[in-house]
Amino acid sequence: MALEELYREVILDHYRNPRNRTALEEPHAAAEGVNPLCGDEVTVELTFGGDVVAGVSVRGHGCSISQSSGSMMGEAIKGLDREAISVLSRRFQESLTSEDSNSESEFGELAALQGVRRYPVRVKCALLPWTTLDEALSA
Amino acid sequence: MLDVRQDFPAIAAGAGHFLDSAASALKPRAVLEAMNQFAGTVYANVHRGAYRLSTTSTELYEKARSRAAEFIGASNPDEVVLCRGTTTGLNMVAAGWGGEHLRPGDRILLTVMEHHANIVPWQMVARRTGAVLDYVGITEDGHLDRDGFVRKLDLQPRVVAFTGMSNVLGSIPPAAALAEAARATGALVVVDGAQLVPHRPVDVQSIGADFLAFSGHKLLGPTGIGVLWGRPERLEEMEPTEGGGEMIANVELDHSTWARIPHRFEAGTPPIIEAVGLTAAFDYLDEIGMESVAAHDAELTNYALKRLSEVEQLRIQGPLTGEDRGGAISFTLGDVHPHDLATILDQRQVSVRAGHHCAKPLMRVLGMPATARASISVYTNNEDIDALISGLEEASGLFGI
Numbered sequence: 001m002a003l004e005e006l007y008r009e010v011i012l013d014h015y016r017n018p019r020n021r022t023a024l025e026e027p028h029a030a031a032e033g034v035n036p037l038c039g040d041e042v043t044v045e046l047t048f049g050g051d052v053v054a055g056v057s058v059r060g061h062g063c064s065i066s067q068s069s070g071s072m073m074g075e076a077i078k079g080l081d082r083e084a085i086s087v088l089s090r091r092f093q094e095s096l097t098s099e100d101s102n103s104e105s106e107f108g109e110l111a112a113l114q115g116v117r118r119y120p121v122r123v124k125c126a127l128l129p130w131t132t133l134d135e136a137l138s139a
Numbered sequence: 140m141l142d143v144r145q146d147f148p149a150i151a152a153g154a155g156h157f158l159d160s161a162a163s164a165l166k167p168r169a170v171l172e173a174m175n176q177f178a179g180t181v182y183a184n185v186h187r188g189a190y191r192l193s194t195t196s197t198e199l200y201e202k203a204r205s206r207a208a209e210f211i212g213a214s215n216p217d218e219v220v221l222c223r224g225t226t227t228g229l230n231m232v233a234a235g236w237g238g239e240h241l242r243p244g245d246r247i248l249l250t251v252m253e254h255h256a257n258i259v260p261w262q263m264v265a266r267r268t269g270a271v272l273d274y275v276g277i278t279e280d281g282h283l284d285r286d287g288f289v290r291k292l293d294l295q296p297r298v299v300a301f302t303g304m305s306n307v308l309g310s311i312p313p314a315a316a317l318a319e320a321a322r323a324t325g326a327l328v329v330v331d332g333a334q335l336v337p338h339r340p341v342d343v344q345s346i347g348a349d350f351l352a353f354s355g356h357k358l359l360g361p362t363g364i365g366v367l368w369g370r371p372e373r374l375e376e377m378e379p380t381e382g383g384g385e386m387i388a389n390v391e392l393d394h395s396t397w398a399r400i401p402h403r404f405e406a407g408t409p410p411i412i413e414a415v416g417l418t419a420a421f422d423y424l425d426e427i428g429m430e431s432v433a434a435h436d437a438e439l440t441n442y443a444l445k446r447l448s449e450v451e452q453l454r455i456q457g458p459l460t461g462e463d464r465g466g467a468i469s470f471t472l473g474d475v476h477p478h479d480l481a482t483i484l485d486q487r488q489v490s491v492r493a494g495h496h497c498a499k500p501l502m503r504v505l506g507m508p509a510t511a512r513a514s515i516s517v518y519t520n521n522e523d524i525d526a527l528i529s530g531l532e533e534a535s536g537l538f539g540i
């Protein structure tokens with residue numbers, strides 16, 4: 001059933017046990033994102049070693065989709081350089097918003113969020129951590 | 140129990156189990172047809188032309204005013220300002236009365252369970268005048284804290300504004316008793332009737348407040364129109380917040396004089412078609428009878444409270460019994476976020492509201508950023524509640540709680 005596609009086990013796991021919740025002492029990049037419609041909030045903090053992400057913190061509160069998306073995002077970007085992160089972010093956002101998308105394999109765990117495509121009003125929940133990440137990187 | 144579902148075309152058209160009537164109610168055919176009929180026949184602008192169409196339009200527009208007065212037991216149609224809705228009505232009182240009469244240090248007493256529409260306008264006028272805001276809290280069981288209210292009255296507030304029924308908790312404060320106590324200290328008493336007027340018989344004489352505002356669209360009527368009722372002597376003390384056509388007696392190059400009340404508060408072309416729809420909504424509700432509406436609301440609220448209390452890990456925010464509460468029922472289910480609940484319920488054609496319900500200060504008091512809310516209207520039935528319960532059970536299954 002469609003709802004089971006949306007609320008996959010891995011999503012509920014990240015919702016209930018979000019990774020990388022600890023705030024960073026002196027982040028090199030940070031941003032806060034809010035979805036004013038529903039009140040969901042995400043804070044993203046990063047530190048870099050050279051060009052490569054060394055530390056990640058993703059915190060917030062909101063629905064299972066926005067919070068699991070943030071948690072999986074933190075895991076996915078660890079060890080990537082800025083260029084690789086922005087490519088991943090763009091490709092992932094496109095995969096949720098464009099008409100045809102069959103790129104599940106390239107996203108690993110994050111592919112679990114593809115179920116959200118059937119629920120247009122919830123796509124923005126999945127995107128919130130990513131747009132916040134973009135903001136942190138461009139600041 | 141009422142059986143009026145066939146009067147609501149949206150239900151036949153697939154509205155499903157619509158449980159968000161507290162946000163805005165579905166419209167009966169009578170309202171839609173009245174507006175359509177009017178707009179397609181004798182429609183013209185009001186209070187302007189001397190020609191036949193305009194005179195008829197004006198009569199129908201003024202009819203909405205007298206029907207509104209009748210509906211809430213006002214003694215005179217001139218006590219009724221037709222405006223855009225509750226928000227506009229409360230803003231008019233805050234800016235137009237408060238802006239004129241509040242002085243630095245004057246206290247404005249609100250409650251923590253107000254909708255933003257009964258908070259923000261007072262914050263705005265407080266900033267302008269130097270008045271200060273004060274709040275009454277709620278009790279453990281989700282009612283207004285009446286002892287706290289009495290204590291706050293000792294501080295001699297200049298304005299006391301409270302909701303007739305909380306759109307989040309559903310609780311119905313004893314408006315008449317609160318108004319009497321507040322007026323005894325000399326305060327201006329303002330009641331937000333957005334949720335109360337659609338669900339209970341309301342009589343402004345027995346409530347005894349100075350102002351009451353409500354919205355047409357929550358009362359089975361159209362959007363874009365609502366009512367601000369005020370005691371005539373208070374309306375006389377209130378400055379218009381909008382200037383323009385219709386609201387003047389005379390206009391010179393450098394100044395103008397105002398029309399008499401209530402017209403001085405109705406600048407510009409008013410919502411004429413909506414006024415006709417509002418009249419039809421009053422007629423429709425009066426035909427059912429507001430006592431029957433209230434009984435239906437109470438019966439279904441009790442049924443919903445009972446069914447909800449049987450759901451494991453479900454927490455109702457607000458009074459757990461039907462006493463002194465109406466059919467706006469907020470709840471959370473385990474650690475399922477309300478937005479996830481709303482999505483899951485939506486798959487079963489059950490529409491509930493999820494979020495802060497425009498009552499962020501209250502959500503902070505409750506210690507949660509969001510709840511889900513199911514709300515009841517005349518067309519709601521047991522099956523809607525049963526569908527809600529089944530959806531909640533599915534959510535429990537999906538989230539493994």
Ligand SMILES: Cc1ncc(COP(=O)(O)O)c(C=O)c1O
Binds near residue numbers: 161257302305333334
């Ligand atoms: C208690 C209460 N007050 C005020 C309002 C605002 O009504 P409107 O948006 O129609 O002006 C609402 C509607 O959500 C409400 O529930």
